[in-house]
Amino acid sequence: MASMQKRLQKELLALQKDPPPGVRVDEASVTKSLSTWQVDMDGAPGTLFEGEKFQLLFKFGPRYPFDSPQVVFTGPNIPVHPHVYSNGHICLSILTEDWSPALSVQSVCLSIISMLSSCKEKKRPPDNNFYVRTCSKNPKKTKWWYHDDSV
Amino acid sequence: MDLCHPALHPRIHCDKVSADAYDVTNLVSADLRVRARGFRAEYFIKPPVNVILSFPFHIHIHRIDIDPCVGSNVSLGLQILTHSAASIENWLVDNKPGSTSASFNSTINPEIFHLVGRAFLEERQFLCFKNNRYSSRHPFVGKDFLPGTLEGNVYETNLWQKSLASLSKVSHLMVRIVRTQSASIPVLRSIRVYGQPSAACHKDVISLVYRISQHLKPPPVEDAPSSVQSPPCKEEEVQDAARNMLQDPSEETPRIPLEYLDEITLELMALPMMLPSGHSVDQLTLDKHSQSEEVWGRPPSDPFTGVPYTRHSYPIPNTALKVRIDKFLLQEGKHLSNVGRTVGRRTRLVAQNSTIANQNMSHSETSHTLQTPSTSNTVHSTARQVSKRCIKSSDSASMSNHAPKVSEVNASQCTQDSSSENLTKRCSDVHLCDLSESCRKRPKITDETHKPYSRSHEEALSQSLDAALARTLGSIPTFKRRRKEPAVGQVAASSLVNEHDNRLHINKGIHGNMTPTAGPSGISCCRCNSPAAQNSCNLLQLPCQHLMCRRCLLQVQQERTLVCSLCQKNFQTGDVVTVHL
Numbered sequence: 001m002a003s004m005q006k007r008l009q010k011e012l013l014a015l016q017k018d019p020p021p022g023v024r025v026d027e028a029s030v031t032k033s034l035s036t037w038q039v040d041m042d043g044a045p046g047t048l049f050e051g052e053k054f055q056l057l058f059k060f061g062p063r064y065p066f067d068s069p070q071v072v073f074t075g076p077n078i079p080v081h082p083h084v085y086s087n088g089h090i091c092l093s094i095l096t097e098d099w100s101p102a103l104s105v106q107s108v109c110l111s112i113i114s115m116l117s118s119c120k121e122k123k124r125p126p127d128n129n130f131y132v133r134t135c136s137k138n139p140k141k142t143k144w145w146y147h148d149d150s151v
Numbered sequence: 152m153d154l155c156h157p158a159l160h161p162r163i164h165c166d167k168v169s170a171d172a173y174d175v176t177n178l179v180s181a182d183l184r185v186r187a188r189g190f191r192a193e194y195f196i197k198p199p200v201n202v203i204l205s206f207p208f209h210i211h212i213h214r215i216d217i218d219p220c221v222g223s224n225v226s227l228g229l230q231i232l233t234h235s236a237a238s239i240e241n242w243l244v245d246n247k248p249g250s251t252s253a254s255f256n257s258t259i260n261p262e263i264f265h266l267v268g269r270a271f272l273e274e275r276q277f278l279c280f281k282n283n284r285y286s287s288r289h290p291f292v293g294k295d296f297l298p299g300t301l302e303g304n305v306y307e308t309n310l311w312q313k314s315l316a317s318l319s320k321v322s323h324l325m326v327r328i329v330r331t332q333s334a335s336i337p338v339l340r341s342i343r344v345y346g347q348p349s350a351a352c353h354k355d356v357i358s359l360v361y362r363i364s365q366h367l368k369p370p371p372v373e374d375a376p377s378s379v380q381s382p383p384c385k386e387e388e389v390q391d392a393a394r395n396m397l398q399d400p401s402e403e404t405p406r407i408p409l410e411y412l413d414e415i416t417l418e419l420m421a422l423p424m425m426l427p428s429g430h431s432v433d434q435l436t437l438d439k440h441s442q443s444e445e446v447w448g449r450p451p452s453d454p455f456t457g458v459p460y461t462r463h464s465y466p467i468p469n470t471a472l473k474v475r476i477d478k479f480l481l482q483e484g485k486h487l488s489n490v491g492r493t494v495g496r497r498t499r500l501v502a503q504n505s506t507i508a509n510q511n512m513s514h515s516e517t518s519h520t521l522q523t524p525s526t527s528n529t530v531h532s533t534a535r536q537v538s539k540r541c542i543k544s545s546d547s548a549s550m551s552n553h554a555p556k557v558s559e560v561n562a563s564q565c566t567q568d569s570s571s572e573n574l575t576k577r578c579s580d581v582h583l584c585d586l587s588e589s590c591r592k593r594p595k596i597t598d599e600t601h602k603p604y605s606r607s608h609e610e611a612l613s614q615s616l617d618a619a620l621a622r623t624l625g626s627i628p629t630f631k632r633r634r635k636e637p638a639v640g641q642v643a644a645s646s647l648v649n650e651h652d653n654r655l656h657i658n659k660g661i662h663g664n665m666t667p668t669a670g671p672s673g674i675s676c677c678r679c680n681s682p683a684a685q686n687s688c689n690l691l692q693l694p695c696q697h698l699m700c701r702r703c704l705l706q707v708q709q710e711r712t713l714v715c716s717l718c719q720k721n722f723q724t725g726d727v728v729t730v731h732l
Binding site: 003006007010063065066067097098100101102 | 430
């Protein structure tokens with residue numbers, strides 16, 4: 001537990017000091033508990049999501065960084081993207097099985113920005129309605145099937 | 152006497168925001184570890200920064216010692232200002248010690264302070280402001296009340312007496328940081344104000360202060376003001392503070408260099424392993440990572456690249472880093488608690504808080520361990536340190552001639568004591584060699600000498616030895632195979648020892664591991680029966696654990712009858728392993 005806190009603290013400090021473009025940590029959300037972060041994110045300029053604002057919710061388990069954090073989109077605006085369900089769940093391999101302890105909040109944010117940026121057509125995933133009705137609250141409980149490497 | 156002593160409950164206040172865990176109250180904290188951290192302003196703060204000390208009674212200043220360096224940050228320009236309030240609230244007498252100072256101090260206007268001293272440093276130096284007109288009054292006379300002399304790089308300057316009260320009747324003291332080293336943050340490591348209660352103080356106050364000062368007479372060794380004087384506070388207080396520190400999420404150990412920290416967990420590495428990707432992480436981290444990889448059904452891999460380990464690329468112990476970490480721990484270890492370690496003793500740390508005497512002892516012990524020359528192999532050198540102490544405490548004088556040899560015995564003894572499951576065989580091998588070679592009293596002596604020392608160190612040491620050996624030897628196929636058959640190994644080892652008495656015993660230990668078949672006749676080829684000594688060529692080991700000399704193997708290969716002549720088992724040429732003698 002102590003190790004997780006140390007690590008999160010360092011990451012928070014780094015993210016506050018030198019955030020990637022378009023990424024801000026909502027400090028109010030972090031002061032309550034270090035294990036839940038809200039990160040504000042801007043759509044990258046020159047992409048389909050330019051000018052849009054999103055919020056990501058990170059939840060860190062006690063085994064972080066050996067276990068991946070729970071990451072979902074939250075707030076009023078959830079991006080319309082073939083890998084993002086309308087309840088905010090994200091189909092991204094590094095959030096579950098391709099997670100590595102060397103990854104960080106910053107690298108997850110960058111991956112998500114890059115995922116959004118490489119989108120060519122704004123649409124929901126094909127099984128969106130079914131998934132949203134049946135899925136668990138925790139996206140990590142979903143057995144994801146990563147099939148599309150292009151976006 | 153030291154008027155900043157926590158027992159006198161001076162109040163301290165800063166007009167700027169301080170960094171987490173580097174609050175200005177650290178400077179007068181009763182907890183040594185907190186106090187040693189010092190004060191650091193938040194990183195965006197620029198000078199001037201005012202740090203105001205207020206005393207429960209008027210004081211007569213003799214000397215002010217300031218250490219303006221915290222980590223790499225240095226405050227170069229400092230001003231000392233004083234203020235003499237007509238009436239002050241004496242919280243010592245009113246029995247309300249330790250209340251927060253913020254509300255009290257914020258009412259003070261910095262304008263009313265008089266400048267009494269100023270210093271501009273050129274480099275990292277210890278600062279000392281002196282009042283030349285100071286003379287001690289009864290009852291604050293005698294050696295006990297004089298501040299100790301300063302050693303090292305000290306910048307001395309005098310305090311100016313602007314008015315009668317500006318040095319001899321001071322209620323508030325302000326240290327103003329006016330300049331810092333380029334890009335540095337305003338910091339103060341420690342402030343000491345030496346002096347006595349002012350002559351204007353009430354008799355009761357003077358006697359009360361005298362009584363307090365009698366309680367906190369510094370121990371004879373700790374005269375130097377640079378060393379942190381320990382407060383005479385109760386043990387519960389210390390424990391409370393320690394607990395708070397543990398709970399404090401912003402707690403840092405700023406002295407640990409970044410390269411000693413695990414890149415993934417940011418903890419100090421107990422057993423640094425070098426990954427194929429070039430990063431160094433702790434063995435514990437690797438174990439945890441392998442566990443989570445197993446959940447996904449993947450083999451252990453480099454957490455940074457995701458590339459699975461192969462026979463040729465796998466984590467290796469980073470011994471060079473380990474040496475430096477261990478050296479660092481031995482030097483700085485007394486300031487560090489709750490870090491994973493294989494050197495230095497945890498029990499010592501706990502004891503240190505309770506009494507000063509213990510602290511002094513640990514001081515001398517640490518320096519003692521550092522006297523022994525460090526070799527490239529830390530594990531070995533640590534073992535030697537242990538053994539040297541053992542020798543000292545044991546009475547057998549004859550043994551001291553064989554210090555290095557004895558250390559080996561001890562090392563094996565330690566490992567054996569820990570009863571580590573998978574490596575006991577190896578230990579017993581080494582042990583057997585030593586036994587057969589020399590006196591049989593040794594194990595008994597080492598057992599006895601273990602008692603005065605706490606177990607934690609020995610266990611940690613043996614675990615580190617075990618892990619390191621298992622890892623290095625684990626890459627040798629014969630070693631792995633041999634672990635399955637411990638009984639044969641011991642016979643092999645002992646018979647080997649009998650044969651080659653002249654060899655170094657440590658080599659024998661390894662040979663014992665690697666020599667698979669050995670009857671009472673020694674090591675020989677299973678086909679031509681020529682012993683290894685006569686046969687100048689190499690012996691090779693077949694998958695059935697039997698040995699064959701190179702010459703026979705070549706013949707067998709030419710005849711295309713790849714069969715062991717003892718057990719008639721078939722084998723492939725690729726399964727044959729060379730055995731080194």
